[in-house]
Every structure is written in structure tokens, then in C-alpha cells.
Amino acid sequence: MGKDIREDIAWAHINQDVLKSLENPRPLFWVIVFVALMMFGVGVGCEVYQYQMGMGVAGLNNPNVWGLYIATFIFWIGMSHSGTLLSAILHLMHADWRKPIYRFAEAMTTFSLMTAGLFVMVHLGRLWQFYYAVPYPNERWTWPNFQSPLLWDAMAIFTYLSSSVIFLYVGSIPDFAICRDNIHPGWRKNLYTLLALGWEGTDRQWRNFRVTYLTVACFLIPLAVSVHSIVASDFAMSQQPGWHVTSFPPYFVAGALYSGCAAIITLFIILRYVFKFEEYMTMPILKKTVRLTFAIAMVWTYLNLIEFASVWYSHDEVAKAVLIDKATGRFAPFWWAMNFCGSVVPFTMMVKRWQTSIPIMFAVSLLLNLGMWLERWMIVTPTFSHGYYPWTMDTHYWPSLVQWGIVFGSFGWFTLLFMVFCKIVPSVSMYEVKEMVYHRSLATKKAELGLEGGH
């Protein structure tokens, strides 16, 4: 395997390359922003219509009271998990290959959480009363219901979102200082001056910075695991067949890391081209990410099979009927597509030649995420149309165009936020890449001198 990064890149060169991404990306950047804006517009249009008319225009009915909104909500929440994996877990494990790519992964975490939060709002019948679910002190002395997994959900997402914003921001402070010192005067310079919080790079600042960063990283890891476990509790704590599965929390966490890693590959390839990051987002790093994704894909596959097996051998007739309905009923094509995309497609990542092939990995990563989106849909919907009560089996449900439109728009919203972020904040962490180059070159020198313990 080649080197993760060239060891002879000068530090000034790193600054120059990354700062260039803030100034002049390839024209494709503007195309992406424009398309994303259009998609977002479609979503906003659908939401305005739904807000005016009521939730009925989404095509939901009784008993299918939850639909694509909840499925896509889980999808976005899931996608947020890999940012934390890359930036916090791999940080603690001293895997330094993550350094050029963790910043955008962390941004992905933040923006996909924000998108997920929007879906909670879009889903509510009375969006304007959403604050009833927040435990705020009030004169009526009424509190939300602390028994409800949905309430845990709301609190977990708020905590995770605020923590990951802090993590993203703290990790960027030294880079903001570089931007401040190098960019031409204007509103941007003022912005970076403000964001850099007077960073000068003194020893004391670095020491405090390291401690803070490590603390937030340690705080974030259990939080990330708990967030998706709580999302799983929305289903596992209920009484419905197909949802009432004990293994859901780890299954959801694995699925979350899976779709997040796949999304990182997609964004890696896009950013690499758009912002001309070929020297930093190198093929060996892509290869490592692909291998990590493959490992997680296998964990997910295992837990997926465990779920089927535990339903099958539980001899719970109703839960079994839901599983059979998934495999043979109206939603069978989607269910099989989910299994194919989630468990068969990742085997392409085993082929060494393909691991570094950009078109193949781009297509594979999109397919994996399609599979993971289908997974969420297949968890939510079949239980409604094939629940305990036989009356529900006569209902026919298909999401309306409004529902599809909002799901479609959410991808535009996410892309828009993400692209604007990458244009304003350095999406490759300059100071960490310098560290990486320094450590690597030091190790090479030591090896040349025949010293032990190069690290």
C-alpha cells in the first residue's frame, strides 16, 4: 500500500492548498449548490402545502400513521454517527490516517443531525406546538411524559447536536486562526478573527486545546452510541410485532455507522474532486475507509441475520407473520433490495483493485446508502400494514408525492449546508495534517538512522 500522505509537503504548501478550497473550487461546486438549492426548494414547497392542508396530504392513514418521515429521520440520524467514529473514536485510537478526512465527516454529523431534527418537525401533526415535548418550566406545571421513548429521543438529539457542534468548533479553532492570518481583508477575515477566539498558538493554548478536545471526544463517544440506541427504543419499547426486538439498539448503532461510513466515501470522492484535495484525500486513505466500511457492513449483516433468526425461532406467530410478509408481501421488492444492497454489494469492497477505483466506490457507496435507507423504511412500514390486528392487513398504503418530495428535498438541504460549510470552513484540518506529515517524516528519518520505536 502506498503512503497515506506525501511526507515532503511543506507546511506553507498545506495552508495554501487548503485555503484555496475556500476561494476557488471547481465549477462543479456551483452546479452542486444550485441543484441542491432546487431540491431544497421542492422540499420547502411540499412542506408549506402540508402545513396548510394537514398531514393527510402525505398519504398517511390509519393504521399507517408513520411513514417515510420517520424512516428518513432514522436514516439521517444514522448517517451522523460516522463523523463521531472517525473524529472521536479513531482519535483516541491514534489512527492518524483519519486526519485529512475527519473534519468533513464531523461536519456531516452536524448537518445530518440537523436534517434529522427537521424530520421530527415535519412529522408532527401540530408542528407549531413542538415545544410541548421539551421539559421547560411553565406556570401550568405540566411536564412532558418522561416514560415516552420519543421524549428521550428529542433530548438525546438535542444533546448530541449541541455536543457535536462544540466538538466541530473546538477542533477548528487553530484552523480558523490560520485562515485569519492568511486571508485577504473583508467580511471573511472578520468572521475568522471572531471564530479564532484570539488563538496565537502558544504552548499554553495548545495544552488547553488538547485537553478540551480530548474531553469532548470522550464525552461524545458514549453519547453517540446512546443516541441511536434511543432511536431504536422508539421501536423496541413499543409493543408492535417486528419492532419489539431486544437486539434493536446494537443493530441500529451498527446500521448507523454503516450508512455513515458509506456517506463518508461518497463525500470523500466529491470533495476530493471539487476542492482539488488529491494530495490530502489520497487513495490509501480511501482504501482504509473502504476496509473499515466493509468490516462494519459485516457486523450489520450479522446483526440483521440475528434479528431474523430471533424472530423466526421465537415462535411468536405475529412477529413471524410480519417477517414473512416483509419477504413475500407488497414490500418484498424493497426488502430484498435492502438485503442485496446492505449485505451483498459490500463484497465488492473485498476486491483490492476496486478499493481504490473512484467510479466503483462512488457507485457502491451510493448503493450501500440506498440499502440502509430501505432498511429503515422496511423497519417502519411493514409493521403498520401487517400488525397485530387483522383489520390493518386490508389497508393499502403508498407514500404520496408530498412525502417523497420532502424526503427528496432533505437531500438538497443537507448537500446545501454541507457545501456552504466546506466553502467557509477548511474541510481538511490543516494543523492535524501538518502533525501527520511531521510524525511520518520523523518516523522515516528515524528508520533511516536505524533507530527503534519510530511512531
Added chain:
Amino acid sequence: MSVSNLLENWSKFRHTHPVGDKGHPDWEAYPSEIKWAMSIDLDACTGCNACSVACYAENNLPVVGKEKYSHGQAMHWMRIERYWDEDKREVPNQGAQFLPMLCQQCEAAPCETVCPVGATNHTEDGLNSQIYNRCIGSRYCSANCPYKVRYFNWYDYPTTENVWPAPMEQQLNPDLTVRGKGVMEKCTFCKQRTYTARNNAKTEGRKIHDGDVQTACQQACPTNAISFGNLFDPESRVAKQWEQQQVELIKEEQEKDVKPGNNLRGYRIFEELRPYPSVMYLERVRESDV
């Protein structure tokens, strides 16, 4: 919010939770003289839908129209379900079986625990209540209801949908609200009637008698298939029926069902899921079985 507030035993607010920590209802701590319950005799039911129509009239239910009905967006708190024999005969000699389905007013209702804002709660007379003003429309209650008897206001029926154009708004029942879009609603056991009856009894300084209150569906039923009343009043028709059929409220499996050769017709739907429903059905006597 204080720490003690957080550490409180929240389940105690469900007054008549049938399985408390002690394994039996804590009637002493939360005494209640009334437990509204129902029994529906499927042998008497002809599937005429009069109960459903009466419910529409009594509870200001919007008639959603053919299109929305076919989309599954109907608002029938009381619905008549039809079931056919499975033996593929073209004209089954038993005909269709009818099952009037309404909110079962479960004692340990699956819908109550999952509501994020606590909009659905238990009342001290054993009903599962819905606070429209508190509901934010997350629809978790409906997702967790095994009977799927909760109905969501998919549209703004009174205004934009104009379900009651003038002068039809004159037919609305003034004793209860008309619900706007985005809230969940369901059968209340005609609480506007039960509360009036309780208030009248209180004014007259007496206990509530059987027959003081009838639900709209019960009143409309031509075959008298539905009986409704106070389960704690041993003189009430509903209590007698439950007693006769040996169906006990706080059991998830009735003793008679494990005994061989019982001919009792009383049963509750999804008893084994332990929601402790307050509606008992009396099985239809099939000609072939007699």
C-alpha cells in the same frame, strides 16, 4: 424541575393501574367508585352500523367522504369490521361475522406510556382520556395501539375541508369540542354523558345507578347488543355479564379459559398483551356448533 420531581414514581399517576408493585391494584391509595366498562354481544349484533352512525352524530365526527375513506382516513370511532369464513365457499352459510370495534379503554393502555407530551392519560373512572389541546400529533399512541382505534385529524375538517357547511354546523353537539387538524382523537365512552350523569347524581346526593347513562352506540343499537355501565356496581348489567362470563378485569388470562369444557362466551381481544381492556365481547353462537 426538581430532582425529587424526576425521581417520582410516574406510574402512580395512572390511578387504576391493574398491576402495581404489589401485584394487585392499589385501590386503597387511589379509591375510585366507578370503572366504566362495556360488553358487546356479537350474537345479537346484526352489523347494521347504527352504533357507528350514532357515534358520528354524538361526538361531532367529520364525515370525510368517499375518497378520503378509501385512503384509510375515516374518523369512525366505532367501526364495524366484517370477517368471512375462510373455507372458500362462494356464499358462506354463516354469512359475515361482525365485530364492532372501538377504543377498549385499556387499564394499562399501551398508548399512554408512549405519548411524549402526556396528552393521553388515565382518568379516575377508568377511562383512557385524550387531551386535544396538549396533543402535538406525533402519532406514537396510534403506532403502539394494538387495536388501531385511534383516529388522527389528517385535515382541518371544520374549516378548510368544510365538513359542516352552514346550516349543518347547527347539528354539532355543543357538549364537546370540534377537533382541528393535527390532533389524535378516539372513543371516549361518551364522556360528556358520563360526566353529566355523575354530576346529576352528585347534585342529588346519591350514587350513580345503572341506567343513569347510556353511550350513543348503546342507545342506538336495535338489538341491545351493547351494555355499558359501572363495573364496580354489582347491580349493573355490565357487571353481571362480566361476572356471569367469569371475565375479570385485572387478569391477562382468565381462569375459565384454562379449564377444559367451558361454554362461556365472554372474551376480551388481545388479553394476552396485557393492556387489560374494558370491553368484553360475547362470542357469536354458530349454527354449526349448536
